[in-house]
Amino acid sequence: MAGTHPVAFKLNGKTVAVEVEARELLIYTLREKLAHTGPHIGCETSHCGACTVDCNGMSVKSCTVLTVQCGGAEVLTVEGLERGGALHALQQAFHEQHGLQCGYCTPGMLMRAYRLLQENPKPSEQEIRYGMAGNLCRCTGYQNIVKAVQAAARKLAAAPAAA
Amino acid sequence: MIPAAFEYYAPGSIGEAVSLLARLGGESKLLAGGHSLLPMMKLRFAQPAHLIDLNRIADLRGIREERGELVIGAMTTEAELIASSFVRNKVPLLAEGAGSIADPQVRYRGTIGGDISHGDPGNDHPALMLALDASFVLTGPRGQRTLKSDGYFLGLYETQLAADEILTHIRIPIPAAGSGWSYQKLKRKTGDFATAAAAVLLQMKGGSVARVAIALTNAGPTALRARAAEAALTGKPLDEASLGEAARLAMSICNPTPDQRGDVAYKTAMCGEMTRRALQAAAARVRP
Numbered sequence: 001m002a003g004t005h006p007v008a009f010k011l012n013g014k015t016v017a018v019e020v021e022a023r024e025l026l027i028y029t030l031r032e033k034l035a036h037t038g039p040h041i042g043c044e045t046s047h048c049g050a051c052t053v054d055c056n057g058m059s060v061k062s063c064t065v066l067t068v069q070c071g072g073a074e075v076l077t078v079e080g081l082e083r084g085g086a087l088h089a090l091q092q093a094f095h096e097q098h099g100l101q102c103g104y105c106t107p108g109m110l111m112r113a114y115r116l117l118q119e120n121p122k123p124s125e126q127e128i129r130y131g132m133a134g135n136l137c138r139c140t141g142y143q144n145i146v147k148a149v150q151a152a153a154r155k156l157a158a159a160p161a162a163a
Numbered sequence: 164m165i166p167a168a169f170e171y172y173a174p175g176s177i178g179e180a181v182s183l184l185a186r187l188g189g190e191s192k193l194l195a196g197g198h199s200l201l202p203m204m205k206l207r208f209a210q211p212a213h214l215i216d217l218n219r220i221a222d223l224r225g226i227r228e229e230r231g232e233l234v235i236g237a238m239t240t241e242a243e244l245i246a247s248s249f250v251r252n253k254v255p256l257l258a259e260g261a262g263s264i265a266d267p268q269v270r271y272r273g274t275i276g277g278d279i280s281h282g283d284p285g286n287d288h289p290a291l292m293l294a295l296d297a298s299f300v301l302t303g304p305r306g307q308r309t310l311k312s313d314g315y316f317l318g319l320y321e322t323q324l325a326a327d328e329i330l331t332h333i334r335i336p337i338p339a340a341g342s343g344w345s346y347q348k349l350k351r352k353t354g355d356f357a358t359a360a361a362a363v364l365l366q367m368k369g370g371s372v373a374r375v376a377i378a379l380t381n382a383g384p385t386a387l388r389a390r391a392a393e394a395a396l397t398g399k400p401l402d403e404a405s406l407g408e409a410a411r412l413a414m415s416i417c418n419p420t421p422d423q424r425g426d427v428a429y430k431t432a433m434c435g436e437m438t439r440r441a442l443q444a445a446a447a448r449v450r451p
Binding site: 003005021022023024025028044045046047049052058059060061063064065066068069112116131132133134 | 165166167170171173201202204218265267353354
C-alpha cells in the first residue's frame, strides 16, 4: 500500500485511530473504516452537503477534507446527536415537522442545523435559509426543513440542556 | 472521485513551508481551504505529486490594524472575516463580499489567500481586492516582497505569485470614514459562482462623486477594474445619466466566457446591471 499516515481524532466523543493514505477523504474514513454511515455521499462535487459533519466546532463537508488534516480534531456525526437514547431536539423536530422524505440529505441537514443553532440560537426564516444554503434537498422543497429548524430552536431555547 | 496519490506535508511555520516548496518544486501545490483544489483533484484535473498543507501555520492567521491598513493573514477563513468586528466596521465591503461566497460549510474552510491565489476569474476576492487597492505580501526563499493587487491577476489560474512563493498576508488600506460600499453578485442559485458581480467603493463630496472604485468578477479571464467608468463618474452627481454611462463603460471592458450561466451578451449586460446596483447601494450607504 502507498505511504500511510496514522491519524487519531475524537469521533462523537470517543478517540479513534486510523491509518490512511494522504488522499483519503474524511467521508470515506468515516463510512468505510469507522462504520459511521450517517454522513452520505450525494454529489461528488462538494455541492450537496449530504456529507456535512461538525469538526472542531465548524460545519464541514467531509468529502472535501483529507483525513490526514483531522489529527486531534473533535468530529461529530449524526450518530452522535442522540441524548442518552433519546432523539436530539433537532431529530425530533425533523420527525414531527416532516422535514425529510427519502432521508438522504437529512444527516447533513441535521449536522448543519446543529451548528447553525449554536451560532445563532434564534434564527429568522431568512437566516435559516441562508445558514443552510450548503445543504441541498431534492424531495422536500425545504419548507418543512425550515419549520423543523424553527421548532427545534424554540424547544432548545426553552430547555438549553437539550442542546 | 478519489484524488491520485500524493505525498502530504503539514509544516508548522512559514519558513518550513517555503523550504518545502523550494525543495519539492513544480510538482507541489499549496493546500489552503482546499475547496477549489480538492474538488479538482477528485476529478483528477489536478494531480500534484506533493501537497503542502498550510493549515497548521499560526502566523498565517489573524487580522490586525497597522498604520491605517488592515493586515490579514492569508489563511484567514471567510467565516473569520465575516465574524471579525475589525472587518465589519473598518472594511465592510470585505465582509459583504466574503458573505456572498459559496455556502456556510465552504466559508468555514475557504481562505482569503486561497481565493486570491487560485486565479479563477469566478472567485470573488480579486475584484474586492482591486476595488480596495489591496496589496499582497509574498514570501519566498529570497525574502518578502509586496505587490499591488492592480496587475497581480494575469489570467486563468495565473497570478504574479512565483512558483516558490507563498502569499502570506493581505494589506488593505482602511477606506475613509463615511465611504459607501457594495458587492452586488448575480447568481443562478444559492452558492453559485457569479454570473456577474461588481464591487464598489465610493466617496461623495458636496453631492458629487469624489472617488469611486469599480471592479468586476467573472467578466473576463481575470477580475477587472473599470477605470473608464470610474473616471466618467468622478466629479459628477449620481443620477440616471451618470449611472447609465458608468454601466455602459463597465460593460465595454467585459469579455466574459460564455457558459451555462449565460452567453457573452447576457453576462455583459448583467455586469452593467450589477455595476448600476452596486453604485446605487454604495451611494445609499455614504455617510457625510
